Amino acid sequence: MSAPVSGPAAAAPGARRRPSRRTVRTVTVVTSCLAVLAAAFVVGVRTLGQEPTVTLLANWTGKDARYFREAVIDPFERKYHIHVDYQGSSAESQVLSADVEAGxxxxxxxxxGPGELAAYAGQKQLEPLEKLIPRGDFSESWAMPLKGHVYxxxxxxxxxxxxxxxxxTHPGQLQEVAxxxxxxxxxxxxxxxxxxxxxxxxxxxLLQQNGPRTYERWARGSLPWQSKEVKRAWTTWGDLVGAGGSxxxxLRALRTExxxxxxLVTTNPPQCTLEHQASFIRNLDPWQEARGxxxxxxxxxxxxTERNSWEVSGDLVALLHDTPQAQELISHLASAGAQRAWSAKESxxxxxxxxxPAADSAxxxxxxxxxxxxxxxxxxCFDASDAMPPPVRDAFAQATIDFLADPSDKHLDGRLTYLDTLRSDEHLTWLPSVCDQGS
Known part of the structure; x- marks a missing residue:
């Protein structure tokens, strides 16, 4: 899924500046004075260096955060005797932006979002990783070099x-249902x-109608939003999902998370049949119940016109503080063992x-x-909006919401013109590539 809407440039409105990440987590969780004092003592011990700590921010919360701790963090802590101070937030971009601004x-x-990370790299907020990741573990399309470094x-x-x-639903019915x-x-x-x-x-x-070359030009900021290819993608989507119609x-689309x-697939009777969504959606209970x-x-x-071109996305790890314990965590997260454990836990x-995994294990x-x-x-091809600079990405997401309510040519042209205005900002950082070449 796409990155949160706030980019590196500005903090979220009303964001609090925090003396330490552990203090905030303590305050939000503890409800008694005794527990607060106990937690403050733990903070003091770690501050004095008696227990090495590394802070980690990601978007996993609730059950996913628990799974992440069980599969990835707990084994790291046991092996290296380094505490991981984990913060999970569904608004991690806003949290990170506020934290960077506060120092x-x-x-x-x-x-x-690699586009968001590229912006941070341009601000010299990220540390290079090429010395911590063995060459060949990841292809360049996933660990993309940027100005000579992997971030x-x-x-x-x-x-x-x-x-x-x-x-x-029989596969032969899909085209009619669609x-x-x-x-x-x-x-x-x-x-x-x-x-x-x-x-x-x-x-x-856009990718399926025009192919990777057109897609990459657009995702890299070279193809105008007002081009016939991009506008056709918008109108095709509007026709498929009934933008501006019933x-x-x-309202169902706009109001539903x-x-x-x-x-809605498992109601009686079912209220819909098809979902255009990434592979992670298969793990949700309704699609498991429906044997998706x-x-x-x-x-x-x-x-x-395409038959073997695919959009992909990823959860990307980056380093902001080059401490010994942070280096250990980076190496752990990049290891085959940690990657295999997390993939197995999350399917x-x-x-x-x-x-x-072994061929017969899934x-x-x-x-x-x-x-x-x-x-x-x-x-x-990497998710284009995730690869775009945050201001363009955010305006793109808002434009899709507006388009569902009013897909008229006049309003669509206005949105695409505005996106082209953002695209032309010379201060934005665009990725050098978003698609691999295949063979």
Whole structure:
């Protein structure tokens, strides 16, 4: 999924400046004076250096945060005797921006947006990683060199360009079902990052209709938003999901959180059938209950010409403080063992060369997704909005929300013109590449 809406340049409105990350976590959790004092003592001990600590910010909260601790953090702490002060936030971009501005950033961060990380690298907030990551563990398309240095690597990857459907739906029915806007399960809500499911749609349509070269030009800021290719992707999406049509359908999309819309597949009767979403969605209870299957989105997108081009995304690790304990954590997160453990816990995917599970250790749907994600014959293009500079990414997400309510040419042209104005800002940092070449 896409990165949160706040970029590196400005702190979130009303963000508090914190004397320490551990203090904040203590205050928010503890409800008694005794517990506060006990926690303050722990902070003091760590501050004095009696227990090495590394701070880590990521977007996993609740159950996912618990799984991450069990699979990845706890083994690290036991092995290295270094405490990991973990903060999980669904608004991590705002948290990171505020912390950087206050001078108290975490040591290590996990973000979904290479565009956001590139902006931080341009501000000299990130430390190079090439000496900490063995050459060959990750391809350059995942650990991308930027001005001679590698500043991030993937902890987890997901395949996009797929459409999920329940086992009760025959594959031969999919094209007919796809022509009905009410059968698309679309939830645009995601708190501070609302709108990203719409950006995923438009990115994928552009890729499938025009191919990787056009997609890359656009994602790198070279192809105008007002071009016929980009505008066609918007209107194709609008036709598929009924933008500006049924009021009830539009409101359903705008008011429903992306992680809740899958529930509509299992209602009686079902309220929708198809969901254009990344591979991680298969782990949600409704799709497991529906025994979810997937089809390449190219089969259902009108005007698609591609057959082996895929949009991908990843959770990317970066280093902000080059301390010995932070280096140990980076090495751990980049290791085949940690990557394999996290992928197994989340039923996710690693693109680490040495972290692949045995062929018979995963369900069929999982194995075929992994094969596509790792195939050297396929072309993989990173999520374009995640790769864009934060101001462009954020405006793109908001524009998809506005477009659902009013897809008229006049309003669409105005949005695309505004995005082109943002694109032309010479101070923005664009990635040198977002697609690998395949073979």
């Amino acid at each position: 108290t950033p975490p040591d290590v961060v996990v973000l979904t 991030w690597f993937p902890l987890k990857a997901d395949l996009k360009s797929i459409v999920w459907y329940p086992a009760r 022509k009905r806007p009410d059968q698309w399960c679309l939830g645009m809500g995601s708190g501070a990052t609302s709108g990203w499911p719409g950006t995923d749609w438009i990115e994928d349509i 009021r009830d359908l539009v 992306y992680q809740k819309v899958s529930e 299957r997937y089809a390449p989105s190219a089969r259902l997108i009108p005007g698609a 996710g995917f690693s693109v680490h060369a040495g972290a692949q 369900a069929g749907w999982h194995r075929t997704l992994a094969d596509t994600l790792l195939s050297p014959e396929a072309v993989h």
